[in-house]
Amino acid sequence: MAAATARRKRYTTETTYGNLAYDYNRTAPFPGDRPADRQVIIPGAPVVEDEVVSATRVRTKQAVAPMAIVGYICAAVLLVFTLMAKIQLTEVTDQSAKLEVKLADLKIDQNRLLINYEKAFNATEIETYATTQLGMQRARDDQVYYLDNTVPDKAVIIEDADDNSLGARIKAALDSLAEYFA
Numbered sequence: 001m002a003a004a005t006a007r008r009k010r011y012t013t014e015t016t017y018g019n020l021a022y023d024y025n026r027t028a029p030f031p032g033d034r035p036a037d038r039q040v041i042i043p044g045a046p047v048v049e050d051e052v053v054s055a056t057r058v059r060t061k062q063a064v065a066p067m068a069i070v071g072y073i074c075a076a077v078l079l080v081f082t083l084m085a086k087i088q089l090t091e092v093t094d095q096s097a098k099l100e101v102k103l104a105d106l107k108i109d110q111n112r113l114l115i116n117y118e119k120a121f122n123a124t125e126i127e128t129y130a131t132t133q134l135g136m137q138r139a140r141d142d143q144v145y146y147l148d149n150t151v152p153d154k155a156v157i158i159e160d161a162d163d164n165s166l167g168a169r170i171k172a173a174l175d176s177l178a179e180y181f182a
Contacts, residue, residue: 084176087180
């Protein structure tokens with residue numbers, strides 16, 4: 001019977017305001033308390049059944065997109081053009097190196113010939129030879145005539161008879177490609 005009165009004191013119907021943690025003389029129930037005769041039932045884990053999967057295999061259909069093929073063809077064409085450009089660049093570089101060597105040789109020859117020319121033709125020697133040996137005289141001012149041409153010069157540019165049509169340019173490009181593979 002003492003337990004019943006303790007239980008009654010503990011579970012009263014009085015309303016409690018504020019925090020019960022500081023009210024030590026109050027016997028009102030805490031909101032989380034439940035009666036002792038009530039049991040907590042925890043449900044068990046649900047039963048999971050495995051699904052049966054059929055043993056069929058799905059075959060995936062493999063295909064290449066048409067735009068991918070077009071892209072591969074464009075890439076191959078660009079690679080060929082790049083290769084041709086590299087070949088032309090190598091050829092031009094080789095010709096340039098040969099021409100630079102030839103130019104250096106020609107400059108040496110030019111300097112040598114200029115020295116020989118200056119030795120062979122001395123203007124003072126030629127003038128003395130002409131006046132003493134040949135009897136020539138210097139021209140007087142009244143013997144010198146200057147021509148004045150006020151009409152400007154005209155130049156005529158003759159157009160090449162090259163055919164610049166699309167077919168001719170394509171033929172020229174194919175001929176240049178054929179040169180590298182021949």
